Amino acid sequence: MYRGVTGTRVPIYCMNTEIQIRPFSGNGETVAEDSEEADIDYASLASIYGRIWPRFPVDPGVLRKMDRRRLTLGPAVRQVAVVRGQPVALAEAFRSPYYAERGHFQVRVGAVPGYRDRATFARLSEALESALAPYDPTRLVTCASDNDAAALAFAYSQGYELFQRETEFGLYLPAFEPRPYVPKLEKPAAFGIEILPVAALAQDPHRDRRLWELDAELFSQIPGEQGSRPEFEPWREEVLERDDFLDEGSFVARDRKSGEYVGVTFLFAEEPKDATIELTGVRGSHRRMGLATALKLSSMIWGRETGLDRLYTYNDASNEPIRRLNESLGFEATFDWLMLHRLLDEEAAAVRASQGVNAALRSSTPTAATRTAAVA
Numbered sequence: 001m002y003r004g005v006t007g008t009r010v011p012i013y014c015m016n017t018e019i020q021i022r023p024f025s026g027n028g029e030t031v032a033e034d035s036e037e038a039d040i041d042y043a044s045l046a047s048i049y050g051r052i053w054p055r056f057p058v059d060p061g062v063l064r065k066m067d068r069r070r071l072t073l074g075p076a077v078r079q080v081a082v083v084r085g086q087p088v089a090l091a092e093a094f095r096s097p098y099y100a101e102r103g104h105f106q107v108r109v110g111a112v113p114g115y116r117d118r119a120t121f122a123r124l125s126e127a128l129e130s131a132l133a134p135y136d137p138t139r140l141v142t143c144a145s146d147n148d149a150a151a152l153a154f155a156y157s158q159g160y161e162l163f164q165r166e167t168e169f170g171l172y173l174p175a176f177e178p179r180p181y182v183p184k185l186e187k188p189a190a191f192g193i194e195i196l197p198v199a200a201l202a203q204d205p206h207r208d209r210r211l212w213e214l215d216a217e218l219f220s221q222i223p224g225e226q227g228s229r230p231e232f233e234p235w236r237e238e239v240l241e242r243d244d245f246l247d248e249g250s251f252v253a254r255d256r257k258s259g260e261y262v263g264v265t266f267l268f269a270e271e272p273k274d275a276t277i278e279l280t281g282v283r284g285s286h287r288r289m290g291l292a293t294a295l296k297l298s299s300m301i302w303g304r305e306t307g308l309d310r311l312y313t314y315n316d317a318s319n320e321p322i323r324r325l326n327e328s329l330g331f332e333a334t335f336d337w338l339m340l341h342r343l344l345d346e347e348a349a350a351v352r353a354s355q356g357v358n359a360a361l362r363s364s365t366p367t368a369a370t371r372t373a374a375v376a
């Protein structure tokens with residue numbers, strides 16, 4: 001579910017001596033306090049975030065809130081590369097409710113076009129790891145797209161190993177015609193199930209806990225997923241309380257009689273007018289009744305009516321059921337995200353290396369790379 005780092009083609013080893021690496025305001029265990037310096041830092045951070053990761057929100061206030069949320073989970077560090085006072089690249093490490101074990105950090109490294117060189121990434125990564133060292137990291141998790149050979153080469157050179165592949169699917173909503181799908185939308189009713197927007201359940205005092213329980217149960221059933229079960233509060237902050245969470249476009253399948261929540265799909269806004277479905281799942285007791293199809297269709301119809309442009313969704317490359325479902329709704333596979341991690345526990349890394357796990361995974365990685373996603 002998590003996508004970490006993004007970028008583009010990397011001209012190998014072009015050292016830019018003008019670049020200074022420095023910590024970002026509020027590194028460590030506290031978010032930058034309201035101060036003129038912090039305001040300037042967040043404004044300049046926002047100005048490059050959107051250029052590095054075009055689908056990411058670029059508002060300084062949103063970034064600040066994101067940092068506050070991250071810091072409720074543990075320490076977070078960020079280093080920026082600056083040229084003549086202007087940030088051009090960044091590296092950050094932070095905790096996630098889905099990788100909640102102490103010592104596990106998600107890592108992102110990115111640069112604006114013109115500064116995506118390997119030497120800058122190497123200097124940023126080194127600075128990041130020095131800043132992270134006091135917090136005893138044991139596992140660093142990041143990702144890169146499979147058509148970005150340079151980013152992957154850099155990640156592998158840093159000791160990252162592949163542990164999961166996720167396929168990204170896209171759908172152009174203005175071209176989506178809902179009428180042929182009406183029978184699929186009506187199917188859940190025949191099983192006594194109603195499909196409701198998350199926003200419409202606001203009156204249910206147990207809504208958030210029910211959604212959390214469902215999410216945690218389903219997350220553990222996603223093939224290939226290696227994250228941990230999130231705690232309630234961090235999960236609520238990460239999902240329901242996030243600024244980009246679309247509660248009108250996220251849907252719940254609810255049993256009419258018992259009121260039980262049996263399926264869900266969560267939608268998040270992306271820039272400029274796009275959205276991503278981050279989880280679709282249905283309880284084991286209610287599968288093959290068309291619920292996931294109706295849930296996803298509901299988000300698609302809502303997105304189309306709201307004027308969204310592209311809709312994205314991801315699934316583990318081995319998750320045949322959801323891949324079939326996505327394709328039946330018109331989603332097209334674009335590329336794979338490679339989820340990479342680096343185990344800092346030397347013993348564990350040695351065991352893996354001796355088993356040849358990494359070598360086997362690497363040999364399955366496409367090498368025809370054109371696009372960079374993760375370390376860039």
Ligand SMILES: CC(C)(COP(=O)(O)OP(=O)(O)OC[C@H]1O[C@@H](n2cnc3c(N)ncnc32)[C@H](O)[C@@H]1OP(=O)(O)O)[C@@H](O)C(=O)NCCC(=O)NCCS
Pocket residue numbers: 218219221222223278279280281282283286287288289290291292293294314315316319320321322324325328
């Ligand atoms: C994947 C999942 C969401 C499907 O939910 P569902 O409500 O059973 O799906 P639907 O009934 O709408 O199925 C729609 C189509 O998907 C495909 N499909 C669903 N389950 C399948 C399975 N076990 N094997 C093969 N194809 C399957 C079929 O094409 C099916 O159409 P059909 O029943 O007419 O053959 C559900 O299995 C699940 O929650 N899995 C665990 C969580 C997960 O992996 N989520 C996806 C990643 S976020």
